[in-house]
Amino acid sequence: MKQGYLRRLVAAVIAFAALAWIPAGFDVGFQFDAALALVWGFCILSLVLLTGYVGQVSLCQATFAGVGAYAAGMMVSTFHAAYLVAIVVGVVASFALGLLVGLPALRLKGITLAIVTLGIALVFDRYVFQDHIFDWFTGGSGGWQVDSATLFGIRADSSTHLLAAYEILLALFCIVALLMVNLHQSGAGRRFRAIRDSELAAATMGVNLTRYKLLAFGLSAAIAGLGGSFYPLVAGSVSPQPFWVFTSLQFAAIAVLMGVRYVPAAALGGAFMAFVPDVLTRYGHGTFLNKYSYDISYDWFQLAVGVLLVIQLIALPDGVWGDLRGRAMRTWSALRARTSRRVSVA
């Protein structure tokens, strides 16, 4: 058991060391993508916890992230709070909303939960984030501008803030990912998995469904909110568009596509979501065979996500990462079996 903890800790440190230097050579656009990849990565990580571990469907993760982002923006703009305080408030606000969304989830599961969470995403997208009643929270139609926000001495409008935000986000991501993998092995993780496999059986074995389902929703929303509360620092402003209902649907689609049961798939999904549209719009125009001109816009990304999701669910039910992992493990055990046979012959 101890050995498992140590191995996971080493893996997290290696992952941080391997990924930390990557955006150093990038231009500002790609540095922004790298930081954004981790913001979205947190949102998909929150789905790994909620859907992958506990088996609860959610189509409103972008709402949780948006509440985190707006709460952080409000703290910085209205109350002139330090950014660290803003992040804490953002996470707490998302956690509270997660508990609230978890309440109906106590009586629902599967498809009906998907409908309710879609409704919540739509209400926040069209009403809370856009209506004038909530201007105190959303900063009106212009959103919050947080250029002067400062975290650990890094100003949001400085030339190096993207790189610094990336390093902080990456460190946090590795820590949260490590905590999540450890959680999966702990008693609470076993209860979560029992709920995923069968709520009835879990309740029969004495798992407190109310407590653990609410906890799952709260924790998941807090993780999404942690990513979201960094959004103002990364982007310099908050607006409804990044957190609208289609982002929530994309989170669900990409999480399932990459493998909703695996923590590394969240990082992969976040990178996919941040880099691919930018690369497409940057290099996706020109002429093909000197004759046909093409212009690939952002919509192509969502089209690809939709089509890939359908293909993946039919062909690779465990997601891209899950499938690769399964193949690697099978190859590894086949190799081991072969070498051990050779040894026994010798």
Added chain:
Amino acid sequence: MSQFAAYTVIGLSLGGIFALAALGIVLIFRATGVLNFAHGAMGMFSTFVAWQVFYGWDHPAWMPQWAVTAAAIAVGLAFAVLLGFVLELAVFRWIRTREPVVKAVITIGILLALQSAASLIWKNNQYHLPIYIAPETATYMVAGVPIGANYIVIVVVALLLAFGLGAFLKYTALGRAMRAVSDDPVSASLWAVPVDKVGAVSWMLGSLIAAVAGILITPFINFDTTSLTLLILDALAAALIGGLVSLPLTVLGGFMLGLLETYPTIWIQSLGFPRLVALTVILFVLIFRAPRGMSVAGR
């Protein structure tokens, strides 16, 4: 009082759209066990195909306006049937034995793909003129309240389609086959009910109804690719009122929701507020009354 009556008319026609969209969802869910989140997106895409014929292309000078309208609607509906057929053949035939949630997530993929494909072709942020079935200016006075002809068309079409669908399911051989499959696909196939054919017909019919709803609603909402796609929430709310099985209750639920979403706009000027009404209705229905269809079709 006349203001109240005017809002009632708007609410009823909006409700007619919800009822229509929900009928397609219930039909597909009962026959195939797929809760179709892409229903709005499918209707949206077919509606834009009709729009393309109506406004996008030049018409021969000899063609009168009603013929253009008829041609646009015919092409849009034909496309919808084709879309339903292709989706069933390419996607849903292969996932019949998977869990309901996986099927629903697949429809989210289809939603995203259709929505962005439509945005690519028809430019999402552009203003699109709506498709008028009846002339825009035609109004009738009923008990002192002016009612636009397009409103009447919606309510009539919704009721006609609901009764037609009910009769189809009850009295035709194919309708009986669909009900048999929705009750128990395994024993239905043992009784030589053509399960593949039933699936294909349900998707074609469902897609057709979605297109009818989409074409009818264009004069009343912001006609773009996202608004029609997101109509799915209201349609799902109406379908849940019907327990995902009952056609009459679904239609009733659609009209009820239309009124519930319209009356508050007398006092609350907010584009987003009706979404809150829909969510409240969904929560209310789900918490106090589990959808009956879940146990029947939600295998």
